[in-house]
Amino acid sequence: MSLLRRTFDGELARIWGQIALACLLLIVTVGAGDTSARFNDLGHRMMCTCGCNQILLECNHVGCTVSTQMRGELQASLDRGDNNNLVLQGFVQKYGPTVLAAPPQSGFDLVAWITPGIIFVLATLATALLARRWRHSAVAPEAMAEGPHMDDLRERIRKETEI
Amino acid sequence: MPTFGSFALLLALVLCAYNFIAGAIALRQMAVGHGAQHAPERLAETARRAGIASFIAVTAAAFALVWCSFTNDFSVAYILHHSNRALPGAYKFSALWSGQEGSLLLWAWLLAAYGFVLRLRHKVDVKLTAYASTILAGIQVFFVLLLNFAAPPFALVQGAAPADGFGLNPLLQYPEMVIHPPMLYLGYVGFSVPFAFALGALMMRYPGEKWIHITRRWTMVTWLFLTCGIFLGAHWAYSVLGWGGYWGWDPVENASLMPWLTGTAFLHSVMMQEKRGMMKTWNVWLIFTTFLLTMLGTDLTRSGLVSSVHAFAQSSIGDWFHAFMFLVLAVCLYTYFRQRDHLQVEHHLESLVSRESSFLFNNLVLLAACFTILWGTLFPIISEYVQGSKVTVGAPFYNRVALPIGLFLLFLTGIGPVLAWRSTSFKSIRRNFILPTIVGVVTAVALMLLGIHPWQDQGTFYSLVAFSLAAMVTTAIFSEFLRGARVIQRHTGKNIVASMLQLTHRNTRRYGGYIVHLGVVIIVIGIAGGAFNQSKEQEMGYHDTMTLGPYRLVCQSYTQDSNANYDSEYALLDVYKGNQFIGRMAPERRFYHASEQTSTMVANHSTLERDLYVVYEGRSQETDKPIIKVFINPLVAWIWIGVMVIVFGTLVALTPNLEAAMVARRGHSPGVIAADSKASHAAGGGQG
Numbered sequence: 001m002s003l004l005r006r007t008f009d010g011e012l013a014r015i016w017g018q019i020a021l022a023c024l025l026l027i028v029t030v031g032a033g034d035t036s037a038r039f040n041d042l043g044h045r046m047m048c049t050c051g052c053n054q055i056l057l058e059c060n061h062v063g064c065t066v067s068t069q070m071r072g073e074l075q076a077s078l079d080r081g082d083n084n085n086l087v088l089q090g091f092v093q094k095y096g097p098t099v100l101a102a103p104p105q106s107g108f109d110l111v112a113w114i115t116p117g118i119i120f121v122l123a124t125l126a127t128a129l130l131a132r133r134w135r136h137s138a139v140a141p142e143a144m145a146e147g148p149h150m151d152d153l154r155e156r157i158r159k160e161t162e163i
Numbered sequence: 164m165p166t167f168g169s170f171a172l173l174l175a176l177v178l179c180a181y182n183f184i185a186g187a188i189a190l191r192q193m194a195v196g197h198g199a200q201h202a203p204e205r206l207a208e209t210a211r212r213a214g215i216a217s218f219i220a221v222t223a224a225a226f227a228l229v230w231c232s233f234t235n236d237f238s239v240a241y242i243l244h245h246s247n248r249a250l251p252g253a254y255k256f257s258a259l260w261s262g263q264e265g266s267l268l269l270w271a272w273l274l275a276a277y278g279f280v281l282r283l284r285h286k287v288d289v290k291l292t293a294y295a296s297t298i299l300a301g302i303q304v305f306f307v308l309l310l311n312f313a314a315p316p317f318a319l320v321q322g323a324a325p326a327d328g329f330g331l332n333p334l335l336q337y338p339e340m341v342i343h344p345p346m347l348y349l350g351y352v353g354f355s356v357p358f359a360f361a362l363g364a365l366m367m368r369y370p371g372e373k374w375i376h377i378t379r380r381w382t383m384v385t386w387l388f389l390t391c392g393i394f395l396g397a398h399w400a401y402s403v404l405g406w407g408g409y410w411g412w413d414p415v416e417n418a419s420l421m422p423w424l425t426g427t428a429f430l431h432s433v434m435m436q437e438k439r440g441m442m443k444t445w446n447v448w449l450i451f452t453t454f455l456l457t458m459l460g461t462d463l464t465r466s467g468l469v470s471s472v473h474a475f476a477q478s479s480i481g482d483w484f485h486a487f488m489f490l491v492l493a494v495c496l497y498t499y500f501r502q503r504d505h506l507q508v509e510h511h512l513e514s515l516v517s518r519e520s521s522f523l524f525n526n527l528v529l530l531a532a533c534f535t536i537l538w539g540t541l542f543p544i545i546s547e548y549v550q551g552s553k554v555t556v557g558a559p560f561y562n563r564v565a566l567p568i569g570l571f572l573l574f575l576t577g578i579g580p581v582l583a584w585r586s587t588s589f590k591s592i593r594r595n596f597i598l599p600t601i602v603g604v605v606t607a608v609a610l611m612l613l614g615i616h617p618w619q620d621q622g623t624f625y626s627l628v629a630f631s632l633a634a635m636v637t638t639a640i641f642s643e644f645l646r647g648a649r650v651i652q653r654h655t656g657k658n659i660v661a662s663m664l665q666l667t668h669r670n671t672r673r674y675g676g677y678i679v680h681l682g683v684v685i686i687v688i689g690i691a692g693g694a695f696n697q698s699k700e701q702e703m704g705y706h707d708t709m710t711l712g713p714y715r716l717v718c719q720s721y722t723q724d725s726n727a728n729y730d731s732e733y734a735l736l737d738v739y740k741g742n743q744f745i746g747r748m749a750p751e752r753r754f755y756h757a758s759e760q761t762s763t764m765v766a767n768h769s770t771l772e773r774d775l776y777v778v779y780e781g782r783s784q785e786t787d788k789p790i791i792k793v794f795i796n797p798l799v800a801w802i803w804i805g806v807m808v809i810v811f812g813t814l815v816a817l818t819p820n821l822e823a824a825m826v827a828r829r830g831h832s833p834g835v836i837a838a839d840s841k842a843s844h845a846a847g848g849g850q851g
Contacts, residue, residue, distance in 0.1 A: 044558075044559070045559055047555050054406060055406075055411075055557065058406040059406075096552070097552055097554050097555075098553050098554060098555045099555075100554065101555055101558060101559050102555070102557060102558075102559040102560040103542065103546070103554045103555075103556060103560065108546065109546065109554055112538070112539070112542045112546070112556065112560065113564065115538055116531070116534065116535040116538055116539075116564050116568075117564075119531065119534055120568070123530070124527060127523055127524065127527045130523075
């Protein structure tokens, strides 16, 4: 208890306060990002809806009015100070869910994200179990004397050591 | 000529059907022992000859279509829609596979060609080849049926033939499009051969693993074609689509990657069957799956099941493909359940730390990657079914989900080959892994000191991991070569390079495989550079300057040009690096008269360090100045170099070992033989 009190008293408290303020500023700054970086990030998280199937900022059709308009709307949203979620929601409301370049991580669409991981983990477990079972069922090598069967063994070893 | 082509296709159908039916009856009679003596063999022989003749018939049909294209026969609807008089000769030829009917004809022709070679080489194993030939004929029947009834390439236009055609899609008027689709199709179609052998071997309960030996070269060559096809497609996308990238995780790109992944898994796991008699069921299903995925790829490209920038032809043939895939799956399942006792394994895993277990995990990761890509490709359809609305599954999804799997696979590429068969001792692990691990860690630290900070963003993190793993795997591969070569050097006194060459000649399959792995590492380095891409877009009038990275571009002029096929606009840009002039670039935009479509011709200054990739986006409506977009894409050239290394490695692996020659020389240089034997032993990480 006394250690805790000492920590938040006097000089130490001032230092902690400065650190907290710095962290807060850092978080706020990082969270905001500069507009051009956010424009670039969000522009790569959306698709152009002109039918080209390209990422919004990668649509390179001459005179593609759709992407030009969408970029303008994105810039306007950022200038208004909308956060990333709000920007994306606005686009989804206007253009439908296909405007997002990847499914949202909520509702049924979350299945898209978690299924590959679950399958991978299950397959790894199944493989590990299978390997373990195989290993246990493997016959221990018997001591073999020199004889005609050794030729077969040598041939097998030769095969197994030379891919 | 259209009548000749149609007749050739009809004849091909009759011949393929005869090959399939007569072959199936003969094999059935042989299996149950019915029929007069020699009658089934004679029937099987007629079936084989019909199969050979079907190749000639399909070749005649393909020739007829190319002839129609070169002679501007616009009475044929396909030629009308995919060619025009001003189209250059090479593209008139490539019109053969530029539309749906033509590409199905190309598929049928390649299948017939593979079948032709297989049927000529039937003496390698007459009965097994008869099974494989009959199964191939069944696949041929499907494609020739499509060509005769669902997508006829020689259908005629109504009324009088127009004076000129509508032209070829501008995106396809690029030199690589003359070679990319045939390569890809050689890969897709080629997997029919190992599939036919595997299914045939299972049907006839083929004793031993000889079918694997017979199909090994087929599978490797097919895999090589598919690899080349995929990367030629990536290079085409990079050069033509003009968005600055080479891989967009488009459904059609994914469709080509999936059979490549399962084919790669098959190439690895089949070694376990060959060497240890293990994983027989797994291998059979891997090749079945690979074949089905090649069908799915064609289905996705052609049926419009998913939307794609690469789907140049769409129609209702999807139903035909779905029915065929269902039928193939049913046959595979039926055969497997009837004959599964034939797939009993001969050996079991003896240690979790062994070459076998590394192959097991390699297969697991490859299959996981394949599933992830299939899942992402089909999720929009699933979402629509469940929620009633489609979603997009694009690059951000795959970058987050598939990249970690890819990096894990790279890690396995490094550790797998240095593990010994059956079991690896701790001493061997320590000996083989210390150096690669140290190199990997040192690389990571050095890159962080050079400014690649993994905490910056996800892309930088993955890049750092990729570079470090690449260094680790490269060290592991070179250690393998050096370890074996030193043994040869000790016994023969040759220099280290000559010793490495001898080592490779001695076991081309193994060391060719290592070279392929090295190629994969180089490609990964190239891909990892993508995290540091930069781009800038600007209007550039006379003498306007744009600076990006170390480059300064000065617009010298912009102008227009015209020829019979297209009009073009382009800018002439002088490029400086610092004060040094490094060349003039001319990014271009074309407008094709016949199709009334535009296309980009990217200007690219490529070095090992980075690509300076310049796109002419068009003219500004306000100022009439060209809009130029410039990308700096680091390390992209490494990707294409990596592909060349893979091609070289595969060719080495396909080359026969010099074992026979060594045996012949045994009497003269016993030291060399002993050295080779020890080198193989040493390079294998010991025998555990």
